[in-house]
Amino acid sequence: MNIPESLDPVDAIKVNLPDALQDVVEFRGETTLVVASKDIPEVIRFLRDTPGLSYNFLSDISAVDYYPEYTRPGRFGVSYHIYSMLYNHRLRVKTYVEEDDTVVPSITSLWPAANWFEREIFDMMGIEFEGHPNLRRILMPTDWNGHPHRRDYPLGYETIQFSFNVDEILKHKPFAED
């Protein structure tokens, strides 16, 4: 069986989908392709289906919140980590999402694994995925308000109990004094 020769993903995208690619970042041996959010399904489908690239495994979809420093264009960044098992290569496709327009097209049609990853990002960061079959909260209770992994969401911790605030803390713990 002849395996087609492996192509460089950056060059392949520059040749075939030149308008989609916004930036290429290389850091510690990892390649990141930055694309616009509306182009995500097209780019990833191209990476998966082209012989010579065959990025056939979706490893992870993660989201980052750049509040309050805003060191990137856009408040949120969504990263798709894909592997090519044939050529043993890892690639990251990243998109930046604005604060007031947090909608990204879903890639559930490409990989069913993306279903739960996107649900978790919706639950934790509040980014909505268009075309997702079942966008509900997954980790938090269904009636929870807010998106916990955003950086402006407080950690919600209980302050350390000293003798001066022991009454306040014990108000939360009705059974603690028995």
Next chain:
Amino acid sequence: MVANPGLQTDMSEWQGSLDELKGLVSERAMTGETMLLNMGPHHPSTHGVLRLLLELDGEEIVSCVPDIGFLHTGIEKNIEAKTYEKGVTLTDRMDYLSPMSNNMVFCMAVEKLVDLDVPERGQVIRVIVLELSRIASHLVWLGTQAMDLGAMSVFLYCFREREKILDMFEMLSGQRMMGSYLRPGGVWRDLRPEFLPALEEFMADFPSRIDDYERLLTKNPLWMDRTQGVGIIEPEDALAWGVTGAPLRASGVNWDIRKAMPYSGYENYEFNVPLGEHGDVYDRFLCRIYELRECLKILRQGIDRLPGGAFRSENRKFVPPPRSELGTSMEAVIHHFKLWTEGFSAPDEEVYVSIESPRGEIGCYLHGTGGNKPRRVRFKTPSFVHIGAIPMITENHMIADLIAIIGSVDVVLGDCDR
């Protein structure tokens, strides 16, 4: 009799209504043709707090909707509030059956982000500890799966072996389970003198124990009846649904991160990767049993290869100096002070590393801020993906098979919910 004042008689608030189920289950459930059964967060299969909403047609499962989040602890957000060295302690508690793997993936991500080296002795100790952790995790898997399917004595035998491994972990880090033994740059402290003899004794004894487990289960007609042909995952389905680890290898896909993208010196060890044929529960069982034997091979090579030298990186910008130096060197005092009060800083970039944990592929996505705390730590955990794949695996199976499948996919809810 006085009614219990705490008893909630009004359950309507958090029970939910039938409307929200309309999108999840088929229409046959709404008319009552099929039965909705809630296999609630508290059930005897000891895999943790997983809630499954089952739609049953008699005994056959029409659809299965998992509901997770009952163990969501906000570990990722908690690590954002801590420095990198202190964050290692929180990673222990995610996949609590093999805490060293979680430590490893986080430490590897930190080392990649700040470009920190790990000396060879540290790498070999890491491999030894990771393989011991893999054996310990597989023993719990075997014990609980056998107990779910009725073979109670295997549980007791597996935990007896696990006690020996936990004693060894106690020699290393002082704690039986959550040791936080692996730190950025290497390991926390050197091996104690009593560790290697204990390890040799364990390794002399363990192959006969694996033979015991095989003698009890592998050719057992009851076991084979309950596990063969059940929960078959086709290789294309496995890749599409993101399944990794032993379930993927049992379906025939030869993908082991220790071989494909080796880390911590794994390319220098010789070991085989067991592959299955059918992808059913029995193959997953056999894959993991053979992995136990391969772990012993790697341990043997690790012990023989163990070099002298430093066990943790000497780069004092990231690794605190040993306390013996504090009496003599001023730089050591300054480094110690800086690292323990503020911690080291990492650039405002992102990295992603993944390793082969006993459950599958665990990945860590780490994004720094330029300061001493991370901006975002995300763990892609294998149990999360595998529970997402359970509806696909359990189509047209019966409830008893569901128990076998959940056990074979080896999910740990702390790993799934983080």
Next chain:
Amino acid sequence: MGVTPKLGNLGVVTSTVEEAINWARTGATWPLLFGLACCAIEYMSSQAGTYDLSRFGMELNRASPRQADLMIVAGRVTRKMAPVVRQLYDQMADPKWVISMGDCASCGGVYNNYAVVQGVDEIIPVDVYVAGCPPRPEQLMHGILTLHEKIRGERISDWAS
């Protein structure tokens, strides 16, 4: 008052009803199978061969709360799980005791954040707190023996209602 043998070696002892009842209750407290997280694994280790809990009467873990006496909350209780814990506690029949095993169940543990209930005593009354992360099997056994001492000191009228 104690147990006093009568009639020499004929094998007759006398005691109070209360002591007899409390002794019987300590002899067979069946725990509810309620392992949530990492402490559950240490609990399973204590139940297994090396550190055996069945010598304290805890031979079986009952899956159904109606048949259990003791609820060992082993692991972190999250806000999503909290109503379930409360419902299980209410479903247990009197007399019932609660051991809060581990740091997370006692006080929130390592996690001081939005998702973890800071100590299960926010929801249910706890009799014995066992510290540790996770507690060693010996620590858990010490906690169970402390509970047995507490049970022996109880009055029957505490539970009769």
